[in-house]
Amino acid sequence: MKSATKRYFVELAFHGGAYHGWQIQENAISVQEVLNKALGTLLRVPVNTVGCGRTDTGVHAKQLFAHFDDAVGAIEGNEERIVTGLNALLPTDIAVKQLFVVAPNAHARFDAIKRSYEYHIHFGKNPFLHGFSWQLRDRPDVEAMNEAARHMMKYKDFSCFSKSHTQVFTNNCQLTKAEWQWLDGGRLVFYISADRFLRNMVRAIVGTLMEIGNGKRDLNYIHEVINSKNRSMAGVSVPACGLYLTEVLYPWDEK
Template identity: 40%
Template structure:
């Protein structure tokens, strides 16, 4: 049966995550309802990357199998049905064995912080009005690329066989006045990992812990030592990398 990748972006504020959950609004549920409305039959969707409640995505994917004649015009049709905070970007035919989760080579995340009150950033960043040493933040971000075991940054009860991740990009930037953006790219991410990294690096930036203490947290392989208090609204899944 033909297989299709459907690419979408969404603002996650109103949703309890990406993939289906019982008795809770999710991005998958909204898309399944839109597909059912348009095509008059149910679709079984497989997701590429889970995002938590309140987390956004500039790019994420589902795949589905169907014998129906799917064309680019259905992008417009679906967007007319979907709520305003979810947008389909493309639908494309792929090989029957392609898998939007397992074929992904990596993912890139962005985390936004704003340090001056800004009503337009309320649901898209973390208001963090504390003095930060930018050079220390950059140094902490660079340290992460020296490690592969990120057990300390995986939330408890993460059902994975390994905590190893290969980070190829990790750095802070200043996209606008009084704003900071953390960008991280890796072959895989653990549950809660990016928020844990950001929260713990901010402690370095505030000089609450040293770079040596940051290294100790990484090497301790103990998630109770990392800071997972980082809220979800600043986090964006920016890119799913296939090739």
């Protein structure tokens, strides 16, 4: 008898301030745990999602995908109703955007070919940006930071920006974008895209580029840091509140 099991992708967005990242933790609340519980409540069976990656504590996501299997055939034809039900069950800081069937072997993490992040900075106290952006007093030299970012894109091994004791097969990443831009209102955003990212990588890169932008280091610093392959050589990890996962692409998105 043919199995009724179908694999689904769920697209969601969340404000990460109340969560210890995406991935389930033993003694802390995570986005994955809350989503699994809501799906299990609706489908009336335990559901275990697999995310496209892990975000750190306090990091936000404008777009994140996860996959799971519907073994009871409760979703097909009811996708919109399930999305509505999920959003009714989920807290206000998590929103499901869509739910769609994929190939049985599709994988939210391993099939992703590109991921993009933004890091937001603002200057001066702004209660409407608190928890959504990193507040700074002095404006950095953005031209110098962009020059360093261009040099950084020549490399592939980013061991120096990886959190210690992570279990990965390689620290190589293929960057396709790394650029600072001013927004209207004097806000500053760092845009970065790659095929994959290491744990804590974006926040460490921002901290390192800020060392150059603040005049504490010269342009050669970026080469010294990357060639060292040593996390202690890089800048500090900047606050999580300014970081957003903004886009995840799959091979079928390019067709």
